[in-house]
Amino acid sequence: MTTFQILGNLGEFIGALGVVASLVYVARQMSQNTRSVRAASFNSMVQNSIRLLEHSFRDSEFAAFLHKAETGPDSLTPAERVRWDSYMTAVYRHFGNLVYQYRVGALDQQMWESYRETLHEHLRTPSWAGWFQDNRSLFSSALVEEVDDQIRVIEAERAAQR
Numbered sequence: 551m552t553t554f555q556i557l558g559n560l561g562e563f564i565g566a567l568g569v570v571a572s573l574v575y576v577a578r579q580m581s582q583n584t585r586s587v588r589a590a591s592f593n594s595m596v597q598n599s600i601r602l603l604e605h606s607f608r609d610s611e612f613a614a615f616l617h618k619a620e621t622g623p624d625s626l627t628p629a630e631r632v633r634w635d636s637y638m639t640a641v642y643r644h645f646g647n648l649v650y651q652y653r654v655g656a657l658d659q660q661m662w663e664s665y666r667e668t669l670h671e672h673l674r675t676p677s678w679a680g681w682f683q684d685n686r687s688l689f690s691s692a693l694v695e696e697v698d699d700q701i702r703v704i705e706a707e708r709a710a711q712r
Contacts, residue, residue: 598644599665623677638681639688645669646693653692670700679704 605612619626619634626634648665651657657665672678679701686694 598647602641602644620675620677623681634681635685638678638685641672642682642685642689642693645696646690649692649696650690666696666700669696670703673697673700674704 606616607613615630615633616637619630619637623631623634645665648657648662652662673682679697682689682697686697
Protein backbone atom coordinates (compact mmCIF):
# COMPACT_ATOMS: atom_id res chain seq x y z
CA MET A 551 0.00 0.00 0.00
CA THR A 552 1.42 3.37 -0.97
CA THR A 553 1.64 6.41 1.21
CA PHE A 554 -1.06 8.11 -0.86
CA GLN A 555 -3.44 5.20 -0.35
CA ILE A 556 -2.79 5.23 3.40
CA LEU A 557 -3.35 8.98 3.53
CA GLY A 558 -6.50 8.59 1.41
CA ASN A 559 -7.87 5.90 3.73
CA LEU A 560 -7.00 8.01 6.75
CA GLY A 561 -8.76 10.99 5.17
CA GLU A 562 -11.87 8.92 4.49
CA PHE A 563 -11.84 7.67 8.09
CA ILE A 564 -11.47 11.18 9.51
CA GLY A 565 -14.21 12.41 7.15
CA ALA A 566 -16.54 9.64 8.33
CA LEU A 567 -15.85 10.58 11.96
CA GLY A 568 -16.68 14.19 11.08
CA VAL A 569 -19.98 13.14 9.52
CA VAL A 570 -20.89 11.06 12.60
CA ALA A 571 -19.97 13.93 14.92
CA SER A 572 -22.06 16.33 12.79
CA LEU A 573 -25.04 13.98 12.89
CA VAL A 574 -24.79 13.66 16.68
CA TYR A 575 -24.61 17.45 16.96
CA VAL A 576 -27.63 17.97 14.67
CA ALA A 577 -29.65 15.35 16.57
CA ARG A 578 -28.85 17.07 19.85
CA GLN A 579 -29.82 20.48 18.46
CA MET A 580 -33.10 19.08 17.11
CA SER A 581 -33.89 17.61 20.52
CA GLN A 582 -33.22 20.94 22.21
CA ASN A 583 -35.31 22.75 19.57
CA THR A 584 -38.15 20.28 20.07
CA ARG A 585 -38.15 21.00 23.80
CA SER A 586 -38.09 24.74 23.11
CA VAL A 587 -40.97 24.47 20.67
CA ARG A 588 -42.98 22.40 23.14
CA ALA A 589 -42.32 24.91 25.92
CA ALA A 590 -43.35 27.83 23.69
CA SER A 591 -46.44 25.95 22.57
CA PHE A 592 -47.40 25.17 26.16
CA ASN A 593 -46.85 28.80 27.17
CA SER A 594 -49.13 29.89 24.33
CA MET A 595 -51.85 27.48 25.49
CA VAL A 596 -51.64 28.76 29.05
CA GLN A 597 -51.76 32.38 27.87
CA ASN A 598 -54.85 31.62 25.80
CA SER A 599 -56.52 29.99 28.83
CA ILE A 600 -55.76 33.04 30.92
CA ARG A 601 -57.10 35.42 28.24
CA LEU A 602 -60.38 33.49 28.15
CA LEU A 603 -60.71 33.50 31.94
CA GLU A 604 -59.48 37.04 32.45
CA HIS A 605 -62.76 38.63 31.40
CA SER A 606 -64.56 36.78 34.17
CA PHE A 607 -62.37 38.01 36.99
CA ARG A 608 -61.53 41.49 35.72
CA ASP A 609 -64.90 42.58 34.36
CA SER A 610 -67.89 42.27 36.71
CA GLU A 611 -70.30 43.09 33.86
CA PHE A 612 -68.93 40.15 31.85
CA ALA A 613 -69.06 37.90 34.90
CA ALA A 614 -72.74 38.80 35.37
CA PHE A 615 -73.41 38.17 31.69
CA LEU A 616 -71.63 34.81 31.85
CA HIS A 617 -73.65 33.80 34.89
CA LYS A 618 -76.87 34.76 33.10
CA ALA A 619 -75.83 32.85 29.96
CA GLU A 620 -74.83 29.75 31.90
CA THR A 621 -77.97 29.62 34.02
CA GLY A 622 -80.51 30.64 31.39
CA PRO A 623 -79.27 30.97 27.82
CA ASP A 624 -82.86 31.21 26.56
CA SER A 625 -83.26 34.51 28.43
CA LEU A 626 -80.44 36.23 26.50
CA THR A 627 -81.16 39.25 24.35
CA PRO A 628 -80.09 39.04 20.69
CA ALA A 629 -76.92 41.02 21.45
CA GLU A 630 -76.15 38.81 24.45
CA ARG A 631 -76.74 35.75 22.28
CA VAL A 632 -74.09 36.95 19.84
CA ARG A 633 -71.73 37.50 22.76
CA TRP A 634 -72.47 34.02 24.17
CA ASP A 635 -71.96 32.38 20.78
CA SER A 636 -68.68 34.23 20.28
CA TYR A 637 -67.40 33.37 23.72
CA MET A 638 -68.35 29.71 23.45
CA THR A 639 -66.81 29.46 19.98
CA ALA A 640 -63.55 30.89 21.36
CA VAL A 641 -63.60 28.53 24.35
CA TYR A 642 -64.28 25.43 22.28
CA ARG A 643 -61.67 26.46 19.68
CA HIS A 644 -59.25 26.62 22.59
CA PHE A 645 -60.21 23.12 23.70
CA GLY A 646 -59.95 21.95 20.08
CA ASN A 647 -56.41 23.30 19.99
CA LEU A 648 -55.60 21.50 23.23
CA VAL A 649 -56.91 18.20 21.81
CA TYR A 650 -54.76 18.73 18.72
CA GLN A 651 -51.66 19.68 20.75
CA TYR A 652 -52.08 16.54 22.83
CA ARG A 653 -52.51 14.35 19.75
CA VAL A 654 -49.31 15.66 18.14
CA GLY A 655 -47.31 15.35 21.36
CA ALA A 656 -46.90 19.05 22.17
CA LEU A 657 -48.92 18.68 25.38
CA ASP A 658 -47.88 16.01 27.84
CA GLN A 659 -50.24 13.57 29.55
CA GLN A 660 -50.31 15.35 32.91
CA MET A 661 -51.23 18.72 31.44
CA TRP A 662 -53.74 17.17 29.05
CA GLU A 663 -55.47 15.48 31.99
CA SER A 664 -55.82 18.82 33.79
CA TYR A 665 -57.27 20.52 30.72
CA ARG A 666 -59.52 17.51 30.08
CA GLU A 667 -60.86 17.79 33.64
CA THR A 668 -61.54 21.49 33.06
CA LEU A 669 -63.52 20.61 29.93
CA HIS A 670 -65.36 17.93 31.90
CA GLU A 671 -66.35 20.43 34.60
CA HIS A 672 -67.57 22.97 32.04
CA LEU A 673 -69.67 20.30 30.33
CA ARG A 674 -71.44 19.59 33.63
CA THR A 675 -73.17 22.93 33.07
CA PRO A 676 -76.15 22.13 30.81
CA SER A 677 -75.80 25.38 28.86
CA TRP A 678 -72.21 24.52 27.90
CA ALA A 679 -73.07 21.00 26.80
CA GLY A 680 -76.21 22.18 25.01
CA TRP A 681 -74.38 24.94 23.17
CA PHE A 682 -71.78 22.49 21.94
CA GLN A 683 -74.40 19.98 20.80
CA ASP A 684 -76.15 22.73 18.82
CA ASN A 685 -72.89 23.84 17.20
CA ARG A 686 -70.81 20.68 16.98
CA SER A 687 -70.48 20.94 13.20
CA LEU A 688 -68.20 23.96 13.69
CA PHE A 689 -65.47 21.91 15.36
CA SER A 690 -62.98 19.18 14.57
CA SER A 691 -64.05 15.56 14.75
CA ALA A 692 -61.40 15.03 17.45
CA LEU A 693 -63.00 17.67 19.68
CA VAL A 694 -66.49 16.30 18.96
CA GLU A 695 -65.32 12.83 20.01
CA GLU A 696 -63.74 14.20 23.19
CA VAL A 697 -66.86 16.17 24.15
CA ASP A 698 -69.08 13.17 23.39
CA ASP A 699 -66.84 11.00 25.61
CA GLN A 700 -67.00 13.53 28.43
CA ILE A 701 -70.79 13.85 28.15
CA ARG A 702 -71.11 10.04 28.35
CA VAL A 703 -68.97 10.03 31.51
CA ILE A 704 -71.08 12.83 33.04
CA GLU A 705 -74.32 10.98 32.22
CA ALA A 706 -72.91 7.79 33.79
CA GLU A 707 -71.90 9.73 36.91
CA ARG A 708 -75.38 11.22 37.19
CA ALA A 709 -77.02 7.82 36.69
CA ALA A 710 -74.82 6.33 39.42
CA GLN A 711 -75.90 9.07 41.84
CA ARG A 712 -79.60 8.25 41.42
